[in-house]
Amino acid sequence: MTEPTAIRSPSPTSAPGVPAGAAGADAATEAALRAAEPCLWLNPLLSPRMPASVPAGTRHISLADVEAAQARFDRFAPLLVRLFPELAASQGAIDSALIATPTMQRMLEVDASTGRLWIKADHSLPIAGSIKARGGIHEVLEFAEKVARDAGLLAEGDDYSRLAEPDARALFGRYQVAVGSTGNLGLSIGVMASALGFRAAVHMSADAKEWKKTRLRARGVEVVEHAGDYQQAVAAGRAQAQQDPYCHFVDDERSLSLMLGYSAAALGLDAQLREQGLRPDATRPLFVYLPCGVGGAPAGIAFGLKQLYGPHVHCFFAEPTQSPCFLVQMLGAEISGTGGNPSVYDYGLTNRTEADGLAVPRASELAAGAMRELLSGVYTVADDTLFRHLFQLQAAEGLQIEPSAAAGFSGPAMLTGTDAGRAYLERHGLTDSMPQAVHLVWTTGGLFVPESEYRNFLDRGAALAAR
């Protein structure tokens, strides 16, 4: 494995040909980004304190918003059990296991003296089979709640399972829920919307996998195919929805409801960490590695965790080397203060990656704004590494994930095995507490990947691991 390029920024030098937003990025940043080489970038704006609230579009969000999202999930739990028998065991809760993965840790050659490797197993989340079960379902539930309340069908304190009755379903049937997606968000929104009785439409980009389209169509969801990339699919869906007052468009790039749905994961994780005696504090740092597409999911979760643990949690986003949209966004914001909304194409990158859940050319400005002072850093991963880790996780722990979900596994070595990573640990006074550290890799999808597709992933990973 080649040593990842270490990056520090900002630097006063400006390189010719860099987009305006990144005018001050140092030469190493630009070189690694443009060459699509794995690198670690550390956020110089990371705040030592946790602000009580952070900007999120038109307003500020705080812990109360995280709790409100969780309360909404709780209100809907009786209805969800009725609609999805697979939720009976969890009484309607949509959450995943926290799993210790010592064998995988050995395969990754991350020494136990630098902490323990755990997985937050969102690859097995029910209903959607990915992290999108959190944000996507939350937004559909929030919309359903509003429609039902406005129609006088729900009063304060009502049992929400009444929304499975014919009158509520007839009401929902008048509305359409639409979304633009590379696949997983469409699966989550489409399945939940149609289960409630809404009409559902999913605008898909050219890189969306065929099996995801097939699965949606089998659920009665309308799949609209677009020739362009993810962002073009979103724009087309947004434009179409604006024509129709009975259409609710789930806007992956701008939705606060999505982000807050993701943020509620922090509360569930907190209970699990307490159970294991692993709640982070001054002597037990928590490092979280979150695969990042547009940024809503990882930003929501990072926001929730920072609210709970402040300086004791360190959140890193992971992106494919060809699609580091959040990294270019953070670089732009850091240099100019505003930075605009640069794309990975501006850096000569292709946005082509097998990690289809992360194949996003431009970050969500909502997510980037919220992360400005909370995010520890961003690192990039080559596709080959994703496949190797996907294979190793199957071999070590028998867990099935998709390529996007493997992006987190490069994190611990990026932090503990590179100069930039070690500098971060030193700067934050963490060196002595590393033996107690928890490295939490968020595995974000995989449950519903068809057998034949997963075989291909494994074969590719096995060949790389054998080298």
Ligand SMILES: *Cc1c(COP(=O)(O)O)cnc(C)c1O
């Ligand atoms: C969507 C997705 C992500 C990232 O979520 P964003 O909100 O797009 O950043 C990560 N992993 C998988 C598998 C996904 O589907």
